[in-house]
Amino acid sequence: MPDTAVSGPATTGAPSATQDVKELTYGGAVNAALRRCLEEIPETLLYGEDIAKPGGVFGVTRGLRRDFGDRVFDTPISESAILGSAVGAAMLGRRPIVEIMWVDFSLVAFDQVVNQLVNVRYVSRGELVAPVTIRTQQGSAPGACAQHSQSLEALFLHVPGLRVCMPWTAQDAYDLLVAAVHSDDPVLVIENRTLYPAGTGPVRLGGPVQQPGGLRVRREGTDATVVTWGAMTARVLEAAATLAGEGISVEVLETPWLNPFPTDEVAASARRTGALAVVHEANTTGGFGAEVVARVAGEGVALRVPPLRVGLPDTRVPAAPSLAAGLVPGPDAIAATIREWLG
Amino acid sequence: MTATDAAPGSATAGTSLTDLRMVWRMRAFEEKVRELRLAGDAVGSIHLGIGQEGVATGASGLAGPQDAVFATYRGHSWAISCGVPVEALFGEILGRDTGINGGRGGSAHLTAPAYRFFGENSIVGAGAPIACGAALAGRHDGSDRVALTVFGDGAMNQGAVHEAMNFASAFSLPVVFLCENNSWSELTPIDEMVRDPELFRRAAAYGMPGERIDGNDPQEVRERLGDAFEVAREGGGPTLVEAMTQRLVGHYIGDADQYRRPGERERDAEREPVALLTRRLRESGVSDDEIAAAESDARAEMEAAAAAALAAPLADPATAKEHLYA
Ligand SMILES: Cc1ncc(C[n+]2csc(CCOP(=O)(O)OP(=O)(O)O)c2C)c(N)n1
Numbered sequence: 067m068p069d070t071a072v073s074g075p076a077t078t079g080a081p082s083a084t085q086d087v088k089e090l091t092y093g094g095a096v097n098a099a100l101r102r103c104l105e106e107i108p109e110t111l112l113y114g115e116d117i118a119k120p121g122g123v124f125g126v127t128r129g130l131r132r133d134f135g136d137r138v139f140d141t142p143i144s145e146s147a148i149l150g151s152a153v154g155a156a157m158l159g160r161r162p163i164v165e166i167m168w169v170d171f172s173l174v175a176f177d178q179v180v181n182q183l184v185n186v187r188y189v190s191r192g193e194l195v196a197p198v199t200i201r202t203q204q205g206s207a208p209g210a211c212a213q214h215s216q217s218l219e220a221l222f223l224h225v226p227g228l229r230v231c232m233p234w235t236a237q238d239a240y241d242l243l244v245a246a247v248h249s250d251d252p253v254l255v256i257e258n259r260t261l262y263p264a265g266t267g268p269v270r271l272g273g274p275v276q277q278p279g280g281l282r283v284r285r286e287g288t289d290a291t292v293v294t295w296g297a298m299t300a301r302v303l304e305a306a307a308t309l310a311g312e313g314i315s316v317e318v319l320e321t322p323w324l325n326p327f328p329t330d331e332v333a334a335s336a337r338r339t340g341a342l343a344v345v346h347e348a349n350t351t352g353g354f355g356a357e358v359v360a361r362v363a364g365e366g367v368a369l370r371v372p373p374l375r376v377g378l379p380d381t382r383v384p385a386a387p388s389l390a391a392g393l394v395p396g397p398d399a400i401a402a403t404i405r406e407w408l409g
Numbered sequence: 410m411t412a413t414d415a416a417p418g419s420a421t422a423g424t425s426l427t428d429l430r431m432v433w434r435m436r437a438f439e440e441k442v443r444e445l446r447l448a449g450d451a452v453g454s455i456h457l458g459i460g461q462e463g464v465a466t467g468a469s470g471l472a473g474p475q476d477a478v479f480a481t482y483r484g485h486s487w488a489i490s491c492g493v494p495v496e497a498l499f500g501e502i503l504g505r506d507t508g509i510n511g512g513r514g515g516s517a518h519l520t521a522p523a524y525r526f527f528g529e530n531s532i533v534g535a536g537a538p539i540a541c542g543a544a545l546a547g548r549h550d551g552s553d554r555v556a557l558t559v560f561g562d563g564a565m566n567q568g569a570v571h572e573a574m575n576f577a578s579a580f581s582l583p584v585v586f587l588c589e590n591n592s593w594s595e596l597t598p599i600d601e602m603v604r605d606p607e608l609f610r611r612a613a614a615y616g617m618p619g620e621r622i623d624g625n626d627p628q629e630v631r632e633r634l635g636d637a638f639e640v641a642r643e644g645g646g647p648t649l650v651e652a653m654t655q656r657l658v659g660h661y662i663g664d665a666d667q668y669r670r671p672g673e674r675e676r677d678a679e680r681e682p683v684a685l686l687t688r689r690l691r692e693s694g695v696s697d698d699e700i701a702a703a704e705s706d707a708r709a710e711m712e713a714a715a716a717a718a719l720a721a722p723l724a725d726p727a728t729a730k731e732h733l734y735a
Pocket of ligand 1: 533534591
């Protein structure tokens with residue numbers, strides 16, 4: 067992993083003095099964002115299982131222990147202590163960035179998020195704050211067992227007070243993480259392990275710190291609006307390209323921030339195209355897609371066809387690739403579903 | 410044990426040979442799995458226990474039909490120890506219809522209750538409280554069930570394991586807590602993550618017996634773990650056994666395994682169970698042919714089982730949604 071130089075004095079909260087473009091993978095972009103935050107915010111701490119000396123099980127945090135010393139450290143396999151200590155350290159002025167290796171493991175420490183982290187500011191009426199960034203990753207990959215395959219963003223989106231984002235591009239992996247660490251709210255950043263080694267490309271480093279929120283119009287279209295996020299975006303874009311060849315024009319909106327969610331912009335697009343679909347890897351029932359559909363309906367947008375939700379069917383995820391292939395929606399299945407839906 | 414205890418033809422030599430044969434079955438199974446993974450026939454994250462087989466070998470035969478064994482993702486050898494047919498294990502790891510879970514479990518979530526193997530678990534420490542429940546059920550179903558829960562050194566720092574140890578102690582449940590201490594938790598050494606690396610001593614805080622044993626010596630495992638089973642079965646409550654062992658391979662297939670300490674590999678090579686048992690058998694005069702046959706017989710068995718598993722059809726996608734609800 068290339069070590070990324072962000073020059074300039076470390077000034078809390080201010081954008082780095084220089085901008086720089088580097089060829090980085092998604093994982094490299096995460097590393098660069100962490101490096102920048104450790105440099106410019108002296109209050110940051112970075113910790114989690116295997117993240118310091120070994121550099122992370124995916125190599126994403128390599129070199130940070132070497133360069134930032136004991137602000138970067140490995141922990142026992144104790145997720146409650148990781149998340150709980152982050153809450154306490156944040157109350158007392160630190161800005162912890164903690165890693166939960168797989169989103170599935172956050173469940174053994176859910177209390178520290180749902181009952182603790184998000185009540186700090188609210189109950190103290192802002193006298194205390196808990197600017198904690200939780201980095202994790204999720205999603206299915208061939209052969210992964212049912213306890214390492216889930217997409218759980220909806221569980222966290224049900225928790226008021228917690229910002230949630232799911233970057234897909236390397237640039238967003240960088241920008242969203244920098245925004246998360248600078249935010250005075252707790253933020254959950256859900257990455258995707260299949261993306262870490264993915265396609266090296268130019269990443270702008272050191273730009274101004276962005277505010278949470280916004281959306282990315284990945285493809286313009288006129289026949290339907292398709293909202294998606296995370297690694298699913300690539301599959302939706304592939305499906306949209308196929309459909310374009312058949313004369314079906316799909317607008318693809320990627321919403322890397324799910325809280326705050328750009329309801330107005332999504333509703334405006336749906337109003338224009340008259341059709342709304344949401345595609346995510348999470349289970350369909352209770353998935354955030356249902357919330358998106360409800361919000362657009364609540365805006366009074368008149369749709370030409372009933373709204374469509376595409377997600378994992380409501381089942382567990384099997385390990386065998388032949389079984390999983392029929393469940394996790396791929397580009398062909400997404401294209402087929404949209405084709406049929408638009409009739 | 411000394412060399413004189415194990416004279417040629419003695420019962421000890423016979424046991425050691427039986428143990429070596431079991432160790433080789435486990436190792437040959439996993440070496441075949443690694444070959445299949447590297448060839449792409451198996452996919453995903455696979456955790457091998459190569460080097461740790463002494464523990465599961467010593468434990469084999471201790472659990473009766475009413476007992477329940479709970480393992481982790483590093484559990485292939487535990488499934489074999491419980492007697493799960495190896496062809497069905499290969500089938501599962503290869504995603505075949507004939508797999509022990511028809512492809513739903515895979516390498517890291519194998520489950521075979523018909524063989525008292527209540528399964529692997531890919532959430533660190535999660536098996537310990539579940540084992541308490543198996544023991545609790547035994548108190549109400551008239552069986553004298555003992556539940557064995559196996560986990561690593563790193564799992565000793567998981568809240569669920571602490572809760573389970575207190576729960577079992579408070580209610581004197583027949584649970585045997587078996588910590589396989591291979592000194593590494595993924596890429597992090599256990600002695601940097603605890604103040605006292607003698608993990609068995611934690612047992613005292615829960616008011617249960619705890620001891621550290623040589624996990625490389627199946628005979629020692631059999632005796633000491635057997636005692637813990639007996640205490641549990643007779644109403645004496647839980648025991649914590651810390652079996653010292655080593656994994657000779659990476660945390661998962663693909664781990665570059667570059668974090669070992671100076672001298673560690675040499676030390677491990679000397680004390681791992683194949684080396685230990687082979688040495689002992691030679692000292693007691695068992696022929697090289699018999700020792701070599703333990704390996705070659707195991708390899709032949711695993712080659713045949715893997716070939717049969719590979720020949721079976723892939724798990725049928727049409728069944729993927731079955732078995733979610735009653
Ligand atoms: C709750 C939870 N946290 C983290 C992980 C990721 N993880 C899988 S194995 C492992 C190391 C476990 O070490 P140890 O308990 O010593 O067992 P070993 O792998 O050495 O057999 C970790 C951290 C997990 N699966 N579950």
